[in-house]
Amino acid sequence: MTKSALPQPIMTVDEIEKLLDEVFPQLHHGGRTVMVEAVGSMTARLRLIAHERHLRPGGTVSGPAMFTLADVGIWVAILAHMGPGTLGAVTSNLNINFLLRPPHGDVIVECRLLKLGKRLAVGEATLFADGSAEPVAHAVGTYAIPAAKK
Template sequence: MQTPSLAEMQAIIHRGVPLAGAWGVEVISAADGVAVVRLPAQPLLLRPGNTVSGPALMGLADVAMWAALLSVTGGKDESVTSSMTVNFLRPAGSGPVLAEARIVKRGRRMVFGDIMLRAEGSDAIAVHVTTTWAVIAP
């Protein structure tokens, strides 16, 4: 099964989650169940305190996990988020945010993932997410 190019994967994500397209989410890398996506800086996504809002960070984490899944399914995946636990560790700041998603375990019916979010240019983790997805058979 061939992994789609980054441009193809980004197009799949923007079609499947139009909000990701509206936010300008970019797929930076995706292969072997690991993906990095980038949320560009946008004043619309900020909350009081001049930091990226929780809803935007949770959406970015969810899209990053889908990119990780698409990297192992040849770009065809209709799995859905079943649960998400979000731990906000520090503000992500007002600039671009990177999310790195990793498939921890992929079963026939469930997929477990781990996502770390950080401000671009920083090594400090701002948000840690664990997620479970239900596999939808094509």
């Protein structure tokens, strides 16, 4: 028995960035700091350009900033594969484990969809300090996908 090919994205990085600007401008409140870098087969890669507002005392990127990056990253992976009709997909659960304190600097999230169904999607997000191979956080999330409008 052969495995079927993994689904490919139906939206490009530029299309996703444009859509986010239109429907989710609050993501960039205070200046653009979250960038979609790539989408691939069941994957997405985003970058957080850590600004002072993303830091906690001690100069490390805060947990809430990393949580947001993981959540948006998995959501973007879903959007890339299912299109703008899934803008209403909502997080129903997101569990994150913080592994290391990232220094002040960019944080990269590598997202992979584990399940992409009609009503549910499950994905994982691994976060890295830019230039480091060691993860700083790992998250797993489940997203409810709205029924198609008829």
